[in-house]
Amino acid sequence: MGYVAVRGGEAAIAEAIRSLEMLRAGDGGEPLAVAAIQQQLRLLVDRVMSEGGLYDPRLAALAIKQAHGDPLEAAFILRAHRSNLPRLGESAAHRGEGLRLVRRISAAFKEIPGGQILGPSTDYLQRLFRYELMTEDATAFRAAVQDWFADLPADALPGEFPKVLDLLRAEGLLDDQPAALEAIDITRQTLAFPIPRPARLAHLTRGETGGLLTIAYSTMRGYGYLHPTVAELRVGYLPVMLPDPLTGEAVEAGEVLITECEIIATHETHQGTDGPPRLSLGYGACFGHNEIKAIAMAMCDRAMISGEQRGARHPAEDAEYVVCHVDGIEAMGFCSHYKLPHYVTFQSDLENIRSSRAKMKGGA
Amino acid sequence: MSQATTRAANPAADRFGFLDDFAVREIRRGLLKALAIPGYQVPYASREMPVARGFGTGGMQITLAIALPGDVLKVVDQGADDSVNAVALRRFITAACPELATTTSTAEATLIQTRHRTPERPLTARQLMVYQVPYPDPLQIVEPSEAKRRRMHAYGDYARLWVKLYEDVVRWHEVALSNRYPARVHGRYVIDPSPIPRWDLPKLHRSRAMHLFGAGREKKLYAVPPFTDVVPLAFDDVPFQVERFCDAAGRRHRCQTCGTDDTYLDEIPLPDGTRRWLCNDQDRCAERMSHGR
Numbered sequence: 207m208g209y210v211a212v213r214g215g216e217a218a219i220a221e222a223i224r225s226l227e228m229l230r231a232g233d234g235g236e237p238l239a240v241a242a243i244q245q246q247l248r249l250l251v252d253r254v255m256s257e258g259g260l261y262d263p264r265l266a267a268l269a270i271k272q273a274h275g276d277p278l279e280a281a282f283i284l285r286a287h288r289s290n291l292p293r294l295g296e297s298a299a300h301r302g303e304g305l306r307l308v309r310r311i312s313a314a315f316k317e318i319p320g321g322q323i324l325g326p327s328t329d330y331l332q333r334l335f336r337y338e339l340m341t342e343d344a345t346a347f348r349a350a351v352q353d354w355f356a357d358l359p360a361d362a363l364p365g366e367f368p369k370v371l372d373l374l375r376a377e378g379l380l381d382d383q384p385a386a387l388e389a390i391d392i393t394r395q396t397l398a399f400p401i402p403r404p405a406r407l408a409h410l411t412r413g414e415t416g417g418l419l420t421i422a423y424s425t426m427r428g429y430g431y432l433h434p435t436v437a438e439l440r441v442g443y444l445p446v447m448l449p450d451p452l453t454g455e456a457v458e459a460g461e462v463l464i465t466e467c468e469i470i471a472t473h474e475t476h477q478g479t480d481g482p483p484r485l486s487l488g489y490g491a492c493f494g495h496n497e498i499k500a501i502a503m504a505m506c507d508r509a510m511i512s513g514e515q516r517g518a519r520h521p522a523e524d525a526e527y528v529v530c531h532v533d534g535i536e537a538m539g540f541c542s543h544y545k546l547p548h549y550v551t552f553q554s555d556l557e558n559i560r561s562s563r564a565k566m567k568g569g570a
Numbered sequence: 571m572s573q574a575t576t577r578a579a580n581p582a583a584d585r586f587g588f589l590d591d592f593a594v595r596e597i598r599r600g601l602l603k604a605l606a607i608p609g610y611q612v613p614y615a616s617r618e619m620p621v622a623r624g625f626g627t628g629g630m631q632i633t634l635a636i637a638l639p640g641d642v643l644k645v646v647d648q649g650a651d652d653s654v655n656a657v658a659l660r661r662f663i664t665a666a667c668p669e670l671a672t673t674t675s676t677a678e679a680t681l682i683q684t685r686h687r688t689p690e691r692p693l694t695a696r697q698l699m700v701y702q703v704p705y706p707d708p709l710q711i712v713e714p715s716e717a718k719r720r721r722m723h724a725y726g727d728y729a730r731l732w733v734k735l736y737e738d739v740v741r742w743h744e745v746a747l748s749n750r751y752p753a754r755v756h757g758r759y760v761i762d763p764s765p766i767p768r769w770d771l772p773k774l775h776r777s778r779a780m781h782l783f784g785a786g787r788e789k790k791l792y793a794v795p796p797f798t799d800v801v802p803l804a805f806d807d808v809p810f811q812v813e814r815f816c817d818a819a820g821r822r823h824r825c826q827t828c829g830t831d832d833t834y835l836d837e838i839p840l841p842d843g844t845r846r847w848l849c850n851d852q853d854r855c856a857e858r859m860s861h862g863r
Contacts, residue, residue, distance in 0.1 A: 215652045215654040215656065216652065219654060219657055286619060286620040288618070289617045289618040289619065290588070290589065290590045290593070292590070393617070393618075394592070395615055397789055399715075399716055399717035400717065526717055530716075535618070536623045539622035539624040539625065540624040540704070541624075542622050542625075543622065543624025546624075546654075547655070548765075549648055549836060550648050550749070550766075550767055550834070550836075550850060553813070553834075553837055554813055555748045555749075557748065557814065558746065561811075562743055562744035562746070565744055566742070
């Protein structure tokens with residue numbers, strides 16, 4: 207018995223693929239270079255890597271190209287690729303030391319040891335069109351790079367910056383640094399509730415930026431009361447330390463660009479004791495440069511911890527609600543599936559409502 | 571089909587099935603547990619597949635984890651083997667499992683992956699049914715929190731589901747659940763049988779075949795082993811009733827292709843406002859046509 211070719215659907219799918227290819231090529235202009243996407247659409251690449259759960263800027267750029275620029279679809283391609291990749295090693299828990307900084311700010315203090323580093327931020331741009339970009343050419347590109355390197359300060363930045371939270375911790379205002387919790391590989395371990403914090407954070411860091419933002423925004427606005435202070439927001443390259451296969455000693459295997467955020471929320475009693483109040487914290491971190499995501503994640507983390515300690519009063523404080531709904535790839539898949547034929551179930555619905563109407567009319 | 575052929579004994583099947591060995595092992599173990607505790611939802615670390623969540627990744631993971639070279643696979647969606655999603659899934663599965671033969675014939679198949687239907691043709695003991703499941707939990711219609719639902723299942727507490735059925739009967743004179751009709755398995759766990767119509771539910775009761783259910787997005791596996799009781803929730807005075815397909819005068823519609831009146835039907839609206847009625851299970855209809863019933 208061989209392969210049975212079936213009619214109809216097969217031809218329709220083949221045509222759909224051809225039409226998509228035609229639309230991607232459009233009027234037949236130059237194809238987008240993957241390297242250009244990787245560089246010039248870097249924030250999109252970062253977002254796709256973060257939601258796809260795989261740090262691979264080149265493949266993320268390819269996914270974006272292949273998906274016609276749809277971030278959810280691109281993250282999905284990356285995630286599906288990741289699904290069966292072998293696990294080569296396990297890095298130890300990291301506290302962010304050795305982060306090669308690109309940007310670092312604190313909203314908590316005017317000045318911080320090591321200094322505020324604004325870095326490449328869009329925060330203070332005026333959102334006005336730069337029409338000259340309509341016609342820019344390679345020369346202008348090169349000039350921008352040369353210009354930047356020309357007036358680089360002679361003294362390099364220090365390699366280590368103290369964490370702002372450590373200042374407050376020294377004063378006893380914060381909970382003690384939690385012991386390093388065992389990482390949970392959410393792609394290999396089953397999801398069960400109540401869900402421990404490491405697993406929650408793993409879900410959030412792959413969460414969809416918009417989804418996380420929506421939930422975090424709800425808790426900022428009043429569905430929860432969280433007015434956080436950004437203790438520190440860092441963007442930088444984090445060394446990936448893996449054990450040497452021979453010696454077992456941790457060696458640097460490469461680095462990943464990450465965004466990390468620590469927020470301070472309202473004060474609470476110290477871990478359920480009657481002791482003096484302490485400031486409560488939330489933590490967020492994700493692949494790439496995505497500040498909104500890191501901040502939103504930190505807020506969700508904080509809200510869920512509060513929910514865990516005293517019962518969830520709002521959606522953002524309900525870990526099951528948050529964790530089950532922030533994954534963009536699952537949400538988009540299920541939303542898309544409603545486009546599949548559902549005529550069997552709909553027929554069943556029709557029979558059901560007709561039966562109901564007949565029985566009610568019958569005056570039963 | 572040789573169920574004795576194992577992956578280890580067959581080096582040619584090294585890359586057979588797309589899933590890595592850890593996933594295969596986890597899914598098989600999960601299925602064994604599901605069969606040992608009929609109707610119990612076994613959590614598992616569902617893998618991301620190259621097809622979208624909601625399109626059958628749960629069923630696909632089961633199929634890929636249990637298919638063996640020599641199996642004869644049927645993939646069917648809405649009773650049709652050539653519907654777009656069935657085609658897409660079959661394409662992926664056969665690419666991942668090159669030694670798998672495919673068929674549209676229920677009779678020939680050893681492994682049937684389906685969405686929304688159980689075949690009309692009675693199944694045999696050598697057949698495995700794999701269902702794609704969007705909602706694995708029948709309690710989802712009365713309780714959103716999974717943590718609470720798991721407790722309710724553990725206590726066998728289906729009171730809120732019964733109340734929902736009761737209130738439906740009072741309000742609508744009919745339980746307002748057309749498909750995904752809850753059923754108690756082996757006198758213990760109540761399952762969501764996936765969105766099969768009520769029509770198909772009695773087929774699960776003491777079926778000779780094994781019925782495996784996979785919810786990829788919700789990360790659950792469950793099963794109805796062969797020869798197991800599957801009893802729809804119903805009241806003594808309001809018995810469970812399947813779709814009737816009758817006209818206003820109470821006459822049963824017949825399939826306008828094969829002429830039978832004992833299958834689940836598709837209703838096709840025509841431009842003149844009338845309806846055409848056709849067998850939903852295309853293989854069953856074709857079989858009836860070729861055998862002259």
